[in-house]
Amino acid sequence: MPGNGEAVTRPTEARSGEGPAFVLSRGVVVLFAVACGAAVANVYFSQPLLVTMGHDLAMSPALVGSVVALTHVGYGLGLFFLVPLGDVVDRRRLVVAQLLLLVMALTVIAAAHTAAILLVGMAATGLLAVVTQTLVAFAASLAPPAGRGRVVGLVTSGVVIGILLARTASGLMADLAGWRSVYLASAALTALLALVLYRVLPQHSDAPPTSLRYGQLLRSTISLFARERLLRLRALFGLLIFAAFSTLWSSVALPLSEAPYLLSHSAIGALGLIGVAGALAATVAGRLNDRGLSRRTTGIALALLAASWLPLAFTRSSLWALVVGVVLLDLAVQAVHVTNQTLIYALHPDAGSRLIGGYMVFYSIGSATGAIAATSLCTVAGWGAVCALGAAFSCLGLVLWAFTGHSTPARAAKVTSRSEA
Numbered sequence: 001m002p003g004n005g006e007a008v009t010r011p012t013e014a015r016s017g018e019g020p021a022f023v024l025s026r027g028v029v030v031l032f033a034v035a036c037g038a039a040v041a042n043v044y045f046s047q048p049l050l051v052t053m054g055h056d057l058a059m060s061p062a063l064v065g066s067v068v069a070l071t072h073v074g075y076g077l078g079l080f081f082l083v084p085l086g087d088v089v090d091r092r093r094l095v096v097a098q099l100l101l102l103v104m105a106l107t108v109i110a111a112a113h114t115a116a117i118l119l120v121g122m123a124a125t126g127l128l129a130v131v132t133q134t135l136v137a138f139a140a141s142l143a144p145p146a147g148r149g150r151v152v153g154l155v156t157s158g159v160v161i162g163i164l165l166a167r168t169a170s171g172l173m174a175d176l177a178g179w180r181s182v183y184l185a186s187a188a189l190t191a192l193l194a195l196v197l198y199r200v201l202p203q204h205s206d207a208p209p210t211s212l213r214y215g216q217l218l219r220s221t222i223s224l225f226a227r228e229r230l231l232r233l234r235a236l237f238g239l240l241i242f243a244a245f246s247t248l249w250s251s252v253a254l255p256l257s258e259a260p261y262l263l264s265h266s267a268i269g270a271l272g273l274i275g276v277a278g279a280l281a282a283t284v285a286g287r288l289n290d291r292g293l294s295r296r297t298t299g300i301a302l303a304l305l306a307a308s309w310l311p312l313a314f315t316r317s318s319l320w321a322l323v324v325g326v327v328l329l330d331l332a333v334q335a336v337h338v339t340n341q342t343l344i345y346a347l348h349p350d351a352g353s354r355l356i357g358g359y360m361v362f363y364s365i366g367s368a369t370g371a372i373a374a375t376s377l378c379t380v381a382g383w384g385a386v387c388a389l390g391a392a393f394s395c396l397g398l399v400l401w402a403f404t405g406h407s408t409p410a411r412a413a414k415v416t417s418r419s420e421a
Helices: 026-044 047-056 061-081 083-087 091-111 115-128 131-142 145-177 179-200 214-227 229-249 265-269 277-290 294-312 319-347 349-381 383-420
Strands: none
Touching: 026 061, 026 091, 026 115, 026 131, 026 145, 026 179, 047 061, 047 145, 047 179, 061 083, 061 115, 061 214, 061 349, 083 091, 083 131, 083 214, 083 349, 091 115, 091 131, 091 179, 131 145, 131 319, 131 349, 145 179, 145 277, 145 319, 214 229, 214 349, 229 294, 229 319, 229 349, 229 383, 277 294, 277 319, 294 319, 294 383, 319 349, 349 383
């Protein structure tokens, strides 16, 4: 075996005698990351385009606001109802099928000439964009236990980049060729990725498929939370960090669009480029987890998350303070997120899709909570109150780590040694 996580391209013999077993190369991991980023970006493309869409389709302000809401509702439903299917069907076929259906949903959006068709397309896009989490679980299942953190970190870096660059890319493309071009281009890219993934990915993962029926599969997702304390704890961490993340990103446009900055929508969208630094944290955190430093990584990241709100509080008087705060916050959030996914997948690799899908439901709850609370609070009490809210979510996560984290390493170590046996 090559050391230092270098690319592996040659097959090894399968244990069951079915021929060569698939072994991840770095190139395939990068392909996973690109596919994840491209899929999840579809959830966020609409945010800079809402006004243009509304004018084009004669939508009321309330109906325009439902565009984002329906996309996220669809995503939340997909996390619970679609992602667990990765534990009972061939993941390659599931990924390709979801991507092809996503192409259809994106084409519907691009061709929509009524508000109703647009909203149906948005809901379907959110539902099918959860292929991102199926891909994360797939990559984790193909990775060797000793290098799983590195693989999850690299794939998650693609998710981070996709989320943060989606708004910037959609704004620029809409300015050049109209808002419909954003979804046509995404449909073309998604179709290409479906073809490439079908040709590159293996038909079966090492984990044996479960014989659960669909209803049993969904119930087992809930029972996993009832049985596994580590899963519940890491889900709570996920809820809190993404509540803090959403608190910033859902409201930061408000102070930047007012005096003294008066920034344009394109300039505000470009702020996402700064947050790409979070992708670096994802890869580093993955390697630290492989070295057994999960608890320390979590604690340091949560401390950085809490500290990030101090410079963010000075956003109205200094753009440099905002930049520092954004970098710290994104580094911290992604470090905890990668740690969470690495640890929970190791609990039951044969239920990896259910574990990650269930965990991401808490991510959605946290994101929605932060967005609703921050936008309401910013209007009523100003940017300072928003920063206090974000700091509260962050400090609550740090307190939770301080009081419950000591039991995590032993459990995680036991799980890791079991999976390596």
